[in-house]
Amino acid sequence: MYAIITFLTGLLFGLGLAVSEMTNPAVVIGFLDIFGEWNPSLIFVMGGAVSIGMIGYVIRNRRSKPWLADKWYVPTRRDIDKNLVLGAGLFGIGWGLSGYCPGPGLTALTNNPMEGVYFVGALITGSALFHFQNHRNNS
Structure with a gap:
């Protein structure tokens, strides 16, 4: 089950990269070029990623352990x-x-x-x- 969930998570991540055009270096460089032809579209990608991350932390705070592991692996430093x-x-x-x-x-x-x-x-x-x-x- 762990391998299937890992595969599906990676597939979803890859699909998100493709749909958001994060796989196109020209789009990424356009986002970083704030003094040239700036492309702000990746703000929405980052906003979506931060939102999902926040949901993950809410879930982590409500559960004593993950569904498919013995404990949470969260950085402590x-x-x-x-x-x-x-x-x-x-x-x-x-x-x-x-x-x-x-x-x-x-x-x-x-x-x-x-x-x-x-x-x-x-x-x-x-x-x-x-x-x-x-x-x-x-x-």
Whole structure:
């Protein structure tokens, strides 16, 4: 059942990305270009995402445990450290330059394979570098 729910959730997420045109880097870059030809349509995508997230928190606060797990996995850290700021900055720079974040970047493997391969390759490389650095620092 867990695998089916995970698959359906991913399918719904992908459908949402496609319908909202988040898979089109030109739309994303148009949203980020506030001093040029600004495209405000992604405000509605973000508003929808925040609304669903808020509903999720309401459900979490009313239930002692999730339906398909033993406990809730919710971040507990509240501090802002250099790794958080650096990671957020790198994510934002990459998103602004390419128009892709991880979800739409994976869809680019099918609808724009050349860009998709570069993006996913950079995503994997960056994740591996983080893992290597984090593992080295914790040893």
